[in-house]
Amino acid sequence: MIDDFDKLHMIAWGVFPFFLIWLVILSIKLRKITAEKNRISRKLVNSDNAVGALSNLIADMDELTRRQMTLAESLKKHQKMINRSIRAVGLVRYDAFNDIGGQFSFSTALLDDTGDGLIITSINGRNEGRVYTKVISGGVASSPLSTEEEEAVAKARSSTSPEKSERVAEMGSSE
Secondary structure, eight states: OOOHHHHHHHHHHHHHHHHHHHHHHHHHHHHHHHHHHHHHHHHTTTOSSHHHHHHHHHHHHHHHHHHHHHHHHHHHHHHHHHHTSOOEEEEEEEOSSTTOOSOOEEEEEEEOTTSOEEEEEEEEOSSOEEEEEEEEETTEESSOOOHHHHHHHHHHHHTSOHHHHHHHHHHHTTO
8 A cells, every 4th residue: 555655755756857847947048048148248348337337338329329420421421422423414416417427426415413514515527526515504504505415415314313303404494
């Protein structure tokens, strides 16, 4: 017959594996938490107290804010440079003279986002060729434009993105 001591002994051996598994799980979790604590502590530059740790974090945040402001200023500077670069190009090839074919003459408009730029026109004949340039400022040419030059400017304006086209067209509407 099984006495009370044997019953207790059997229950203990039955429960022991569950407690052992629970102990292993808790040990693994504790090890992970300790590793994370150590990782965070190293990031806080070996601070001895919470005030020191917070001071380090605030200094890091100030440095990040300073870097962000520097990048924002640099972005504005580069955006201005990009807006002033030639980004709209229009080319028209044509026959300047009735007796010469092959469309060897051309007009090219080169514009930036503000409508500033130039037009280069090359008129080629049998015996000679001439190159002309005209300045465009704010979408307005420095001298009257030929039909081909106006077409080149229109092509340049349409070669830009919609929002940029609107800005260039607005500049040109004051012609």
